[in-house]
Amino acid sequence: MSKYEIIIASRVDKQLLRHIEFLANVSIVAARNLRTEYAEVLERLEENPYQFPLETDPVLRDSGYHKAIFYKRYKAVFLIEDNIVYLDAVADCRQNSENINL
Numbered sequence: 001m002s003k004y005e006i007i008i009a010s011r012v013d014k015q016l017l018r019h020i021e022f023l024a025n026v027s028i029v030a031a032r033n034l035r036t037e038y039a040e041v042l043e044r045l046e047e048n049p050y051q052f053p054l055e056t057d058p059v060l061r062d063s064g065y066h067k068a069i070f071y072k073r074y075k076a077v078f079l080i081e082d083n084i085v086y087l088d089a090v091a092d093c094r095q096n097s098e099n100i101n102l
Contacts, residue, residue: 002046004080008087015090019074037070038090044068049078049085069093 016038024031044051045068055065055077065088068076077089 004046004049004083004085006042006045006085006087009089012087012090019090019092034071034074038074038076041068041070041076042087045076045078045085045087049080052078 016035020031020034023034049066052066052068054061055067057065060077064079065077066080068078070076073093075091075093076087077091079086079088
């Protein structure tokens with residue numbers, strides 16, 4: 001049984017789909033790997049979201065956001081409140097944090 005409940009913002013599905021579609025144009029295998037690693041991040045978040053560091057962007061960090069890096073250059077950005085994890089964005093790490101829609 002999971003220790004934490006994950007609530008995923010509706011925009012996350014759209015963001016993830018854009019990243020997967022982009023990768024699929026280059027490599028179907030890469031797109032599948034991205035999806036697999038994202039699913040693994042969700043499992044890890046359910047077990048212990050505190051294993052992931054605070055976001056490095058000062059504004060997000062000061063707001064309490066953490067990040068989980070997956071598939072080399074993507075990150076899940078989330079808040080933790082009690083036993084609930086609010087997954088608010090999936091972004092390319094090369095993207096400026098100001099462009100992350102939270």
